[in-house]
Structure formats: C-alpha cells, structure tokens
Amino acid sequence: MSGLDWTPFWISFKLAATTTAILFLLALPVAWWLSRTRWRFKPLFEALFALPIVLPPSVLGFYLLWAFAGSSPLGAFLKETLGVELAFSFTGLVVASCFYSFSFMLQPLQGGFESLNPRMLEASYLAGKGPWQTLWRVALPNIKPSLLTALVVTFAHTVGEFGVVLMVGGSIPGETRVASVAIYEMVETMDYRSAHLYSAILLGLSFAVLLFVYLFNQRQKRKLGVW
Numbered sequence: 001m002s003g004l005d006w007t008p009f010w011i012s013f014k015l016a017a018t019t020t021a022i023l024f025l026l027a028l029p030v031a032w033w034l035s036r037t038r039w040r041f042k043p044l045f046e047a048l049f050a051l052p053i054v055l056p057p058s059v060l061g062f063y064l065l066w067a068f069a070g071s072s073p074l075g076a077f078l079k080e081t082l083g084v085e086l087a088f089s090f091t092g093l094v095v096a097s098c099f100y101s102f103s104f105m106l107q108p109l110q111g112g113f114e115s116l117n118p119r120m121l122e123a124s125y126l127a128g129k130g131p132w133q134t135l136w137r138v139a140l141p142n143i144k145p146s147l148l149t150a151l152v153v154t155f156a157h158t159v160g161e162f163g164v165v166l167m168v169g170g171s172i173p174g175e176t177r178v179a180s181v182a183i184y185e186m187v188e189t190m191d192y193r194s195a196h197l198y199s200a201i202l203l204g205l206s207f208a209v210l211l212f213v214y215l216f217n218q219r220q221k222r223k224l225g226v227w
Contacts, residue, residue, distance in 0.1 A: 004197065005182075007173070007174055007177070008177050008178055008179040008181070008182040008198075009179050009201070011090070011174075011175070011176070011177065011178050011179075012158075012159045012178040012179040012180070013159065014090075015090070015093055015094060015097060015158060015159075015165075015178060016097075016154075016155045016156075016158035016159045017155065018094050019094055019097040019098055019101055019154070019155075019158045020101075020105070020151055020154045020155045020158065022094070022098055023098055023101060023102055023105040023154055024105060024150075024151065024154075026098070026102070026105075027102060027105040027106040027109055027150070028109060028135075029135075030049070030106060031106050031107075031109035031110040031113055032109075032113055032131075032135050032139070034046065034106075034110050035110050035113035035114045036113075049102060049103050049106055050103045050107070051103075052099065052100050052101075052102065052103055053103050053104075056163070057100065057161070057162065057163025057164045057167075058163045058164075058167060060096075060099065060100060060163075060164055061096065061163050061164040061165075061166070061167025061168055062167055064092075064095075064096045064099060064164070064167070064168050065087060065167050065168050068085075068086035068087040068092050068095075068168065069087050070085065070087070075087065086168075087168065088168075088169055088170045088172060088176060089169070089175070089176065090169070090175050090176060092168050092169060092176075093165055093168060093169040093176055093178075096164050096165065096167075096168040096169070097158050097161060097164065097165070099164075100158075100161060100164045101154050101157050101158050101161075104150070104153050104154045104157045105150045105151075105154045106150075107150075108146045108147075108149040108150035108153065109143070109146060109147065109150050111146055112143030112145070112146025112147065112150075113139055113143060113146075115143070115146075116139060116142060116143065120138060120142065121134055121138065121139065124137075124138045144220060145216065145217040145220045145221075148213060148216055148217075149213055149217070152209055152212065152213050153213070155209070156205075156206055156209045156210070159179070159180075159202070159205070159206075160180060160202065160206065161178070161180060162180040162181065162184065165178055165180070165181060166180075166181050166184070169181075171185060179198055179201075179202060180202075182198060183195050183198045183199055183202075186198065
C-alpha cells in the first residue's frame, strides 16, 4: 500500500465532489419545478434530462469533445473570449461530468418532491411562505432519504465514470487521469496486480456508499413508522 499512487483517486474524488456540489445547485430548482408543473411538454424535458442514463458514454463523450474542441464554435469562443480550454482539462471533466450525472441528481430529488403531502405545501403557502422558502424550509427537510440518495449516488457515479472522462479528458497524469482510466491502462499494460488493487478499493468504496444509503433510508422508514 505504501507504493500505491493515490493521485488518480484524489482526482476522482475531487471531480466527484465538485460535480456533486454543482449539480445539487443546478438540479434542485429543476426537480422542484418538474415536481410541481403540469405543463404538457414536461415529458419532453424529463426524457431529455434522462437521456445520459441510456446513451452510451462514448457517444456523449464524443459530442462533448467535439463541442469543447478549439475548432468548434463553442470551443473557439471560450478560448478566445475567456481563455478557457475544456478539452483535455480538469475543468472540461467537471463540465462533462455535470452533463453525464445530472439525471442521477435530478431524479431522486424529483421523486422525493413528488412524494410530499400536497397539504403540507399548501399549509406553507397559506402561512405566507413563498415558493423558495417552501422549498428550503419545508420540502427539503422532509425528503432527507431522497436528498441523501441524490448526493451519494451522484458522487459515487461520478467516481466510477470511464467513457465520458476518457473521451473528454484523456489520461494526463496529475490532471485528468482518474482512477477508472488508470485501471484501464493497467490492464492494457498487463499490470494486473495494480489493477486488482485499484479495483478492490473502488469496489469497497461503492459497496460502503450504497450500504450507508440503504441503512440510512431504513432508519428513516422506521422513524416514520413505515415498518
């Protein structure tokens, strides 16, 4: 363990934490709106947001890489105007991960909001609270299991990303070489010992994260008298 290079894990965890924080702020108002609206085009937006779940990561990664490249209109604009290059950079990984993991944050939050008792929200409005006050002070505190699931699953899912991060970020040591990419390269070079070690760490982490979520949700159900 003393010779283990922890840098790919550090980059993976840094990427996951940054992505999770950004997506919470982005997905929260969208989930709240989707849970409340009855707009007839709502399914169109739900399908669009859920697309990364079924879309092959390499496809999404390819289009993002094309969009981020300096030869594309977006890539050229960012480079010339802001001096930002997203392709093969950690910033690009964050943006790509936000696209890829958005639905994993959105859907648990939306499901939690939709499960709330409408009378609870109506009482909040009658008490003089606006939509945002109702969201932060009433809705969020009452969907703790869904909130935890959204945060933890988004973090874990981002740690395990491969196709998108490889396409967009490549494998630059110390910058974009995340743990999943490192494992792939170890297998390519037949360094199976290191690949086993890295994989075991990610396997243990994934199991621990899921176990924590299920135990927390079970505890919440017992408190509410569901069991």
